[in-house]
Amino acid sequence: MTTLTIAPVLVPLLAGIALLLTRHQVPLWLRRGLNLAAVGVQVAVALALLTAVGGGDVLTYNLGNWPAPYGIVLVADRLAAWMLLITALLAFFALLYAVQGTDRGSRHFHSIYQLQLLGLNGAFLTGDLFNLFVFFEILLLASYGLLVHGGGARRTRAGLHFVVLNLAGSTLFLFAAGTLYGVLGTLNMADLAVKLAETTPENLGMARTAGLLLFAVFALKAALIPLHLWLPEAYSATSAPVAALFAIMTKVGAYCLLRVGTLMFGPEAGPVAGLYATWLLPLGLITLLLGALGALSADELRRQVGYLVVVSVGLLLTAFGLDSTAGIAAGLYYLVNTTLATAAFFLLADVIACRRGASLDRLTAGPQMRQAGLLGGLFFLAALLMAGLPPLSGFVGKLLVLQAALDASSWPWVLASVLSSGLLAMIALGRSGSVLFFKTADALPAEAAPSAPVVASLGEWQETMRLVAVAGLLALCLGLLAASGPVLGFCTATAEQLLHPQGYIQAVLSPVTGGVDR
Structure with a gap:
């Protein structure tokens, strides 16, 4: 049953690779079907995982069979499974909307969509701070491509602001992770929870500083005041299904604040x-x-x-x-x-x-x-x-x-x-x-709205x-x-x-x- 823990990461990874490799050979209608099917599988996997941990079990999967805290570990508990299910359901309906015409204009839309889900799912499952940074970068790189999908000056401008702010956040994340590792010698979140509770007075200031740096990073992802100004412009400028999928992006920041706040800095x-x-x-x-x-x-x-x-x-x-x-x-x-x-x-x-x-x-x-x-x-x-x-x-x-x-x-x-x-x-x-x-x-x-995107005519079915x-x-x-x-x-x-x-x-x-x- 513990192998089920890695499935929410493997499914979008393999689907994204398959969609990327077949972008020239497979017609668009088939790529749409494959993408929808992959998201449907993720809904089923999330439901199975939620059932498995619903009684209070915590499932772990140690990559490379390296035990924690030395190796990378994926952890599924109630909170992680809950977030995975919400993400998969949201992604299915957003994609159902996108395949009615919004996905045109780029052969990479469907593969990037799956890589976005890979980053989201990995962020919810990882039990390691550095691995959390890696999944953050995956979902952010994918979000950059999705944000500017379709082109236009407004989307490009919003995308530039989005990139710059998130690069600053990523830099702070590395500073925080490096500080914690230098002080405590680990980045496994469970191990950090144990060692933070035993922090000596001489290391207390550095530990708190690193914790607050992480807080700032997660607050930026969550669009918490005063780090919220990027969100209305970015979400209103991008295409509708991408904005709908991005509804879960701020929840990644909220999830991290809750997870780290209760595990590492809890009662x-x-x-x-x-x-x-x-x-x-x-x-x-x-x-x-x-x-x-x-x-x-x-x-x-x-x-x-x-x-x-x-x-x-x-x-x-x-x-x-x-x-x-x-x-x-x-x-x-x-x-x-x-x-x-x-x-x-x-x-x-x-x-x-x-x-x-x-x-x-x-x-x-x-x-x-x-x-x-x-x-x-x-x-x-x-x-x-x-x-x-x-x-x-x-x-x-x-x-x-x-x-x-x-x-x-x-x-x-x-x-x-x-x-x-x-x-x-x-x-x-x-x-x-x-x-x-x-x-x-x-x-x-028409001249009253020169910056308005051109809207393609849709059939009744679409x-x-x-x-x-x-x-x-x-x-x-x-x-x-x-x-x-x-x-x-x-x-x-x-x-x-x-x-x-x-x-x-x-x-x-x-x-x-x-x-x-x-």
């Missing part, structure tokens, strides 16, 4: 305990409010959704910053809702832009859209999910965060920030919906499948609501496992290669 970390929790809560609250203000000021729907991603990051990290079982469980539940709803909103915004002609997704009066009733219904559902209004899963997630905050001394700040941001998001989305669906005017002349992809993501959010009880139970068990990491540490450092621990 049992001795002199460095609580290093991350101290910063997460205030920065999360500020991110929540400033992101909502950005959404309120946006003049394009896709840029507005980008700011709503920042809002969701703020709420997610606020929940994690409560540093309690209830808070982390609430955050893990909300993470599913916000990832899928954000992705659906990016896809829907592209459909709306295509049907408004030269008006695109600008929040100004435009022509009457075909199937305006259907699009308006999907918009209303996505808006409810993003704003956290009842009775959908976004509301349940926010309510769980508020309930968890009542046990914290900072509960007034949390309640005020969450409710205020929700009100601002509701106003912003209400304004957008009214402008897009109720204010009509003649279409803008338009239908695009709407199916949007509806599929929204249906998963409805399924999350229907299964709230079991899902919350799983999230609570995951939070307890994270806050008591001895099982994880024992499984990784066990002398039995590929050990399993409950």
Whole structure:
């Protein structure tokens, strides 16, 4: 069963290589089918892995049969399997949208897509800091190609900013990893957890400095204030399916903050305990409010959704910053809702832009859209999910965060920030919906939008499948609501496992290669 741990890395790696080698020989329709099939296999693998660790087992796979901490180890617990499943489901529907025409223009789109999944899956599974850096670089290199897919000045400019910021983050990551290795002699996260708890006073300052450098790197990936300014422009400039897939990218940063914060700097970390929790809560609250203000000021729907991603990051990290079982469980539940709803909103915004002609997704009066009733219904559902209004899963997630905050001394700040941001998001989305669906005017002349990308005409089947992809993501959010009880139970068990990491540490450092621990 432990060999299942490496499958989420092998499947996209082999699929990406196969798609790369056959880019000239295989027709596009077959490449699309192969890519969709590979992502479907990843969904099945993630479900199998989630079933395997659902009872509390921690599965490890030691590459090259080298025992930890000397070799590279992949670790699958509840949190890792949860993130893998979310990623695979999101990737399937984003790709289903992309194969309706967005993937044209580059023979490398499908192979890069699989390499992006390789980096994401590896980041969730690795138990080694340096290997985490390697998977970060894989997913970032792939994201650079996906971000500028289709070309255009705006995408190139956003891609340049994205590259520069992430190169700076990668440099800080190396400084942090080098410092930890120099002080503690290891980069295995389980081994680091043991040694950080026993850090001597003379090494304490260096250990804390390295930990805070890692915090800055993960905060950049998560788009935490003040490192968020790159996100709205990058996500609104790229193609819709890429933006939808990127909805999980910020969650990689949030995952790392949670994983490292609970494993290496958690309650049992001795002199460095609580290093991350101290910063997460205030920065999360500020991110929540400033992101909502950005959404309120946006003049394009896709840029507005980008700011709503920042809002969701703020709420997610606020929940994690409560540093309690209830808070982390609430955050893990909300993470599913916000990832899928954000992705659906990016896809829907592209459909709306295509049907408004030269008006695109600008929040100004435009022509009457075909199937305006259907699009308006999907918009209303996505808006409810993003704003956290009842009775959908976004509301349940926010309510769980508020309930968890009542046990914290900072509960007034949390309640005020969450409710205020929700009100601002509701106003912003209400304004957008009214402008897009109720204010009509003649279409803008083509010269009014010289930087607008050329939108290829789509057949009826392609338009239908695009709407199916949007509806599929929204249906998963409805399924999350229907299964709230079991899902919350799983999230609570995951939070307890994270806050008591001895099982994880024992499984990784066990002398039995590929050990399993409950």
